[in-house]
Amino acid sequence: MTFLNKLVNRALKDPYVSTLLKKLEMQYAIHFMGSNTTLQSLTEKEYLDLLRFADILCRSEKYEARNKAYKIISLLYVFYSDDQMFKLQAYNVLVKLGNFPSIKIVLGETEVKADEIIIDHIVKETYQAAPGSSKIFTDTQYKLFEKMKDSNHFSFSGPTSFGKSFIFESFIKYLIEKRNGADNIALLVPTRALINQVSTKLKTVVNNEKYKILTKPIVPLLYKQGETRFIFVFTPERLISYLSENNPVINYLLVDEAHKLLSDTDTRAPLFYHALMIAKRKSINLYFSSPNVPNTEVFLQLVGNSVEETLAIKENSVAQNRFFIDCIEKQALYFSEYSEEFALEYSGYASDPHINLKNAIDILGRNNPNIIYCNTKDDTILYALEYARTLPLRNNYELEQLTNLVQETMHEEYYLVDCLKKGVAYHFGGLPQRVREKIELLFQKRIIKNIFCTSTLLEGVNLPAKNIFILSNAIGLTKLSKIDFWNLAGRAGRLTEDLSGNIICLRIVNKRNRWEDPSKDLQIVKDKSVEKVSSVLMTNQGKFYTNIGRSIKNEPFTRKTVTDNEKRMLDSYGNILAYHALSKTDSILRSKFIDGNTHAKEIITYLEKLNKVPEKILSQSSTIKLLYQNKVLSSSIKPMDIPKETGYGDCLSLLNKLYDLYDWQREESGGRNPLARNRNVLEYYAVLMSSWINSQPVNLIIKRTINYFDENNKEISISNGEFVTFQKENRAHINHIVNNVISDIENVLRFKIKIYVKNYVDLLKIKYQINEEEIVVIPNWDNFLEYGTTDNIIIELQNLGFQRHIATFLKNKYLELFVLEKGVIIDFQENELKEKLQRSNFTQEYEEISNTLGWG
Known part of the structure; x- marks a missing residue:
């Protein structure tokens, strides 16, 4: 054992180090709480000793030592950020850890003159430069990347803030460079919500002109010409669809959020597994990424690959501090990393849950970006709305633009409008993609400071913040697993902007799954170790x-x-x-x-x-x-059973046929969110379906649905499963319809019903040996549902990567710039489109088209 290793081992076990760290943590916790308790500041000797210990620990290969060194620096920074000695020692520690993004935070504009550290910094920057980027890998990122380069398949895990997306982006650039643009690459994401976020980011980091980034399982004819290569961003169902047809070969598949594959409660897990097994059968090289999973070989085992090529990373890029505030029992706790928890004074207790939440955000959030996790959609909207009511109106152009977008594309009475006017937002999968993306952008810009959300964050949506308030220890009715809790909590602290983040578990109501049994529920917060997982x-x-x-x-x-x-x-x-x-x-x-x-x-x-x-x-x-x-297949169905028109009656007829053929009464009527609790719901789906597939914009679909519920005295389930007659003047009822329409278009029409329709159409074609060239062609209702139109040009434009509303806009305003042959786009004048849009008043559309085409 080397002398350095002996020193590290001593420092890890030394009770004096633990005593100093506990004192520093207590100092931080009291400061964070804004408490009147007198701070027990470190003595000069204690301060210098901690810096010395950090210097010893950061030189170790052990993740425990390196994490402890970083924790010391992150806590000292709060109190000594202007001290030159701190800047020098922190710079040294961060270079040793290879945590380059944090160096700028610590040094600011200060120039440190220390030759040994600067040389070390230059050497690491040279060797650990990420491919095709000005960014530098941290030590652990570099170690992982080098292993991946030498493997035909791989599985790795790391903390949420580790930078797993950055690793995948760098690996894609490496593959393109190493293989001279010979391969097609795909990224597999768990939900549609992530497709646009991932593909838009890739367009900014992949600058090889040979590559097109596609999100639909159809390669447009325009891109099949020449030596074009592809990077696909797919959900499991889109990957299955792509691999089922005669498409260009995929050579590498990178699987994000792979732990979703293991879930025994997420009904998408089997689809995930099915997609990966088809990919394995096609001999595609598979690479898995997941948060916090200790036994990363489990994913390779599931698809039958050898299990040697794995790495589980436990080193933190951002430190985190854990608090529990119980407003019911009036107690506040800090969970120490290195000793027992300790109680704190807290001044924000009140008898009303909304005041409790407001006090916590005001006292602890302190004008920082804050995420408030609320679990259910109803709670998320309610808490955001109540918090926003206490704030003054904000005068901000970008907030105004987003507010107008929500009013114009959704509904003027939608609650999100009230929130945005105050600089507050809520975020869940049921919001339109363009609205969700704008919220995320304004949150990153700090224009929106507080964002209330559901478990969409666990799908991999990239929304880090300084503080995360966790109001519930569940997803729906199921308690959070350790992986899910730490994936959620890991959003606290943003690499490049924070050295640390704060996790505040907050109990504001005495209800089930709201930290109601602290002695039991808090174990998940106290114990950071994640057990091995299996399928x-x-x-x-x-x-x-x-x-x-x-x-x-x-x-x-x-x-x-x-x-x-x-x-x-x-x-x-x-x-x-x-x-x-x-x-x-x-x-x-x-x-x-x-x-x-x-x-x-x-x-x-x-x-x-x-x-x-x-x-x-x-x-x-x-x-x-x-x-x-x-x-x-053995029934008496005929090709004429598929409607040729797409009106309300045609849609209702098709839905009734599916209801009977596939026995929805038995298969789709159970659970909390059934497809069809009974046959009556088909009338509502027919209203939605006929509007959607006839290219109506979402705001008109919402208005038509509101009129349908009003004119037919339909009932809606507002809360607790109780049904009430819809009232057009009731704002809560309107918001209920808005949320349902957007969610049902995405999850019912474009997913569940589309799968049944496609199966029905495919079986009819097999039964009667019908192909597309014959006179009798069965309408592609599954395409109508997926693309929200029967217009082939709008479908073609969506295949090029444009969202539905932009595809409709381009067809209506700039169709002359697209060259069509037999209804297929074979060319388009991109530069002319850019020039015309720049000279137009369509600023919103220009921005979205620019993102799609990667104009920058």
């Missing part, structure tokens, strides 16, 4: 393999109390297993089913006898039971 495919928990066999044969499960979520998961894995068995796909699901179900051979024989559906269709319809697909 039900490996554990066979709850007689998993017996039950997916029963799902396939439409038999009762082994337990009577199977939740709707569990049923959907079992049915989906049963469908995927059926596909693997029939296509002879070698998978962990298939092999463990054969080992774990005594009737496996009999069930596979049953599948082979039952099935008449082609593999390609099975692959694309993994959420629909094989039983129904075969029933549709």
